[in-house]
Amino acid sequence: MHQRNERLIExxxxxxxxxxxMMSLALQLGNIVDTIFVGNFLGTEAMSAITLVLPMExxxxxxxxxxxxxxxxAAGILLGKRNKEGASQIFSLTLxxxxxxxxxxxxxxxxLAMPIADALAKGGNLNIPAGHYLFxxxxxxxxxxxxxxxxxxxxxxNHPGLASxxxxxxxxxxxxxxxxxxxxxxxxxxxxALSTVAGFLLGMVVFILYIRSPKRMISFVRIRSFAPLKxxxxxxxxxxxxxxxxxxxxxxxxxxxxxxxxxxxxxxxxVCDNVLMIVEMxxxxxxxxxxxxxxxxxGEKDYFGIRAxxxxxxxxxxxxxxxxxxxxxxxxxxxxxxxxxxxxxxxxMMVTALRIFILCLPAYVWxxxxxxxxxxxEESKQASIITFFQNGIYVLPAAALGIILEVKMGGSGINGxxxxxxxxEILTVLTAYIYRKIKYKGxxxxxxPKETGICFDFTVKADMNETALIPREVKKFCLDHGISANxxxxxxxAAEEMIVNCIKYGGGLSHWIDVSLMIEKPKMLLRIRDNGVxxxxxxxxxxxxxxxxxxxxxxxxxxxxxxxxxTIDLNNTVLEFDMEQEVKK
Numbered sequence: 001m002h003q004r005n006e007r008l009i010e011x012x013x014x015x016x017x018x019x020x021x022m023m024s025l026a027l028q029l030g031n032i033v034d035t036i037f038v039g040n041f042l043g044t045e046a047m048s049a050i051t052l053v054l055p056m057e058x059x060x061x062x063x064x065x066x067x068x069x070x071x072x073x074a075a076g077i078l079l080g081k082r083n084k085e086g087a088s089q090i091f092s093l094t095l096x097x098x099x100x101x102x103x104x105x106x107x108x109x110x111x112l113a114m115p116i117a118d119a120l121a122k123g124g125n126l127n128i129p130a131g132h133y134l135f136x137x138x139x140x141x142x143x144x145x146x147x148x149x150x151x152x153x154x155x156x157x158n159h160p161g162l163a164s165x166x167x168x169x170x171x172x173x174x175x176x177x178x179x180x181x182x183x184x185x186x187x188x189x190x191x192x193a194l195s196t197v198a199g200f201l202l203g204m205v206v207f208i209l210y211i212r213s214p215k216r217m218i219s220f221v222r223i224r225s226f227a228p229l230k231x232x233x234x235x236x237x238x239x240x241x242x243x244x245x246x247x248x249x250x251x252x253x254x255x256x257x258x259x260x261x262x263x264x265x266x267x268x269x270x271v272c273d274n275v276l277m278i279v280e281m282x283x284x285x286x287x288x289x290x291x292x293x294x295x296x297x298x299g300e301k302d303y304f305g306i307r308a309x310x311x312x313x314x315x316x317x318x319x320x321x322x323x324x325x326x327x328x329x330x331x332x333x334x335x336x337x338x339x340x341x342x343x344x345x346x347x348x349m350m351v352t353a354l355r356i357f358i359l360c361l362p363a364y365v366w367x368x369x370x371x372x373x374x375x376x377x378e379e380s381k382q383a384s385i386i387t388f389f390q391n392g393i394y395v396l397p398a399a400a401l402g403i404i405l406e407v408k409m410g411g412s413g414i415n416g417x418x419x420x421x422x423x424x425e426i427l428t429v430l431t432a433y434i435y436r437k438i439k440y441k442g443x444x445x446x447x448x449p450k451e452t453g454i455c456f457d458f459t460v461k462a463d464m465n466e467t468a469l470i471p472r473e474v475k476k477f478c479l480d481h482g483i484s485a486n487x488x489x490x491x492x493x494a495a496e497e498m499i500v501n502c503i504k505y506g507g508g509l510s511h512w513i514d515v516s517l518m519i520e521k522p523k524m525l526l527r528i529r530d531n532g533v534x535x536x537x538x539x540x541x542x543x544x545x546x547x548x549x550x551x552x553x554x555x556x557x558x559x560x561x562x563x564x565x566x567t568i569d570l571n572n573t574v575l576e577f578d579m580e581q582e583v584k585k
Contacts, residue, residue, distance in 0.1 A: 004457035006308035007512040008531055009293070012568050013312050016160045016292050021285030032274050033175055034192040039339050041182040042129075044267050046189050047339070049129040051270040052120050055250035057137050062243045063101040064145030067094040068152030070236015073295045073376055074228075075218060076156040077235075080299020082563045082574065088221045089228045091153055095220065097229075098149050102142030109138035120251075122258070132190040140197030147200040150207060155292040158215045158569045162206055170203035215534065215566060238375050238383035245391035252396040260403045261413045268350050268414050271339045272357045272421075276364075279324050283365050286316045287372045294376035296567045300527065302516065303448045304457055310373060310446070321365050328358045349414050356418040363425035370432060370445070379447050386432045394424035454481050456517040462503045462530075471496045474517060481519055487577065490558045491517070491526060494575055497555050498528050498537075502571070506532025519579070523560075526575040536564045537573055 039047035071094035075087035117131030137144075147170065154163035174195045181191030210216060233240075257265040290313060297305040328335065332354040336347045367390050374383035402416030402423075440447055456477045460466050471492040478488035495515065502513050514529040537552050556562055561576040 003459070004304055004514065004516075005459045005512070006305075006312070007459065008514050008529060008570065009297075009305045009308045010312060011531060012293060012570065013289055013309065015569065016155070016289045017286065017316070021164075021282060032277050033171065033178055034196065035270065035274055036339060037178045037182050038189060038192050042189060045125060046129050047270060048266045049126040049189060050133060050192070051250075051266060051273065052126050052254060053117060053130045053134045053137075054273075055247040055254075056116060056120075056134055058243055058247050058250070060105060060137055060141045061144060061148060062240065064098045064148035065152075066236040066240045066243060067098055067232055068149035068236075069239045069291065069375070070094075070234070071149070071232035072152040072156040073235040073291050074231040075153065076292070076295030076376075076567075077299040077378070078231075079156070079217060079565060079567050080296040082565050084217055084565075085221070086228060088218050089224065090232050091218045092220050092223050093226065093229045094149060094232050095146070096223065098145040099142055102145040105141035106139050109135050113138055120254070129189040132188060133193045136190050136193035136197060140193070140200065143197055143201045143204075147204065150204075150210075152291075153218065154210060155288075156295065157210075157218055158566060159210055159213065160292060162210050162213075166203050166206040169206060170199035172199075173202050174199035215569075217566065234380055235375060235378070237380045238371055238387050241384045242371070242387040242391060245388060249391050249395055253399055256396070256400050256403065257417065260400075260407065261417070264346055264349075265412070265414055265417065267346060268353050269417065271336060271350055272354060272418065274339065275328060275335060275354060275358070279361060279364075280368075282320050282324060283317055284368060286313060286320060287365075287369050289313055290369075290372045291376050293568050294373065298377045300567075300572070301518070302527075303446075305514075306377070306448065307446060314369065317365055317369060321361055325358055325361050329355055349412060353414045353418040356415055357421055360422040360425040363422075363429050367425060367428050367432070374447070377447065382432075382436065382447065385435060386428060389431050390425065390428040394427045395420065398424045398427075454519040458515050460499055460503075460513040460515060462506060462511050462513060462532075464500070464503055467496060467500055467503070470499055470515075477517060478524075483519070483524070483579070487524075487579065491524060491577055494555050494558055494577075495526055495528075497552075498526075498573065498575070501537075501552065502528065502530040502532055505535065506530055522579050524577040524579050526559075526577070528571075528573045528575075530571050531569070532571060534566050535571060536566075538562055538564050 035047055035050055038050060071090050075090045078084075078086040078090070113135035114127075114131040117134055118127045121127035121130055147166070151163045151167060154160070154166070177195035177198055178192055181187050181195060185191060187194070253269065254266070257269055290309065293309055294306055297303075297309065332351040333347065335354060336350045367386055371383045371386050374380070374386075398420035399417055402418075402420035403413035404416075406416030407413045436443070436445065436447070456474070458473070460470065474495045475488045475492040478491055479485065483491075495517070499513055499515065511531065514527075516525075516527040516529075518525045518527070537555070555575065559575040560578040563574050563576075565572045
């Protein structure tokens with residue numbers, strides 16, 4: 001028997017980490033691959049056309065991405081509270097709305113794609129390729145929306161591997177089709193958009209494995225009310241703010257760059273933006289572990305687990321940030337060449353701008369971490385404020401000011417643009433810190449609620465020799481906090497029986513067992529979490545000794561309620577004990 005440790009949570013971080021990175025990589029890779037192939041096969045003008053319509057591409061993804069992130073976080077919290085029906089209602093609502101909105105966008109494509117491209121290009125040469133790319137993207141809106149939504153729900157539903165597999169398969173298909181369509185056909189830039197949509201569609205074969213999975217807890221159910229949608233919208237509000245502000249930022253930066261710098265500036269910004277996407281493939285994958293795990297831990301009120309999760313994610317993010325920073329500094333010229341920039345003057349300016357731009361990375365990653373974390377603990381306002389300032393309030397004025405000042409000093413304005421990103425990220429960090437200190441005086445950045453009850457947390461190694469102290473320590477805790485001797489004995493027996501069963505029948509994967517005993521009048525909750533083989537004690541029935549799991553029937557008898565969930569691929573069993581008339585006056 002040990003003081004509560006981080007072993008179980010740490011194991012889950014590693015399980016979700018690689019799929020999270022792969023999922024983030026695959027999400028960003030579509031745009032990056034399109035840009036690289038278009039830049040090399042069709043030229044820098046076509047590459048700039050993709051950047052020009054990127055705000056509209058983001059708008060196409062808003063519904064699936066926002067409802068996917070918000071819905072999965074809300075569903076995760078409900079699963080942490082052992083409410084499967086509520087989680088299924090949220091999933092069904094968000095899926096239905098995503099499909100409807102996607103179909104509406106697709107229907108509008110023939111009428112709106114080219115006028116939007118004309119408006120964005122402002123009479124320049126980019127309107128035709130931009131319109132072709134946008135038209136195909138709008139037609140694929142239902143497919144892309146459903147793909148993004150399902151990826152988010154798979155992560156919180158014990159299937160992070162399937163989520164990453166879907167996006168990896170989608171982008172492998174995208175990569176192959178990009179090469180074929182751009183090199184061997186005359187379809188032009190529309191081929192890049194078609195490759196992306198086809199990849200999202202064909203990759204959906206992976207969802208068959210999810211539908212057939214025995215570990216699946218959420219299903220499509222008949223929608224009873226639209227009320228649960230509120231939780232998904234609230235949880236997804238920071239994502240929505242991020243995407244809307246990203247659209248505004250993209251429109252604004254496009255306008256500023258074209259007005260003050262020209263097409264060369266747009267090419268430099270395109271490469272810098274794609275480098276940031278590459279950065280996000282790694283760092284966002286690490287930070288993306290938080291929504292998959294923290295929401296469930298928050299629903300279970302496991303604040304120790306949340307802190308352990310955040311510390312580990314921050315360490316990993318710091319290491320990744322440092323490595324990426326060094327690589328970009330060292331290989332800035334190679335990065336410019338990779339995107340098809342062969343003009344020596346433009347390449348030279350791009351290398352300098354990239355090295356300035358990458359200085360924003362530490363502050364950028366910290367802001368991303370805070371947004372992902374606050375979304376998961378129902379602090380959507382704090383997350384939205386960070387997003388609002390990061391992607392709108394600071395970056396556009398800073399970009400305009402940086403460009404104008406450098407131009408007045410005789411420069412091109414490109415370095416001023418790069419420096420503006422550094423300044424806006426640092427200002428966002430300071431703003432978030434000041435806001436938190438004013439609104440939440442005396443708190444750290446975790447912003448976790450105060451414990452509503454008296455808690456006893458400990459960890460048990462999956463070893464029978466570890467169980468001897470459990471009944472004595474549990475009983476002592478109960479007696480020390482005013483619980484009657486009779487009730488203390490009952491809770492101690494239940495704790496010992498459940499832990500012994502976890503050790504005996506958990507299988508080779510079971511190494512540590514987390515136990516939390518919480519007194520929340522008028523009830524006492526005993527939560528036991530282990531990483532053994534899936535086992536639901538509420539469905540167990542004695543079968544005449546053929547497979548008698550020791551003590552389950554006894555525990556069912558002496559507890560007032562018992563519930564089970566398989567969340568973050570861990571067995572979570574919660575026993576309730578009625579304390580009415582048991583607490584000493």
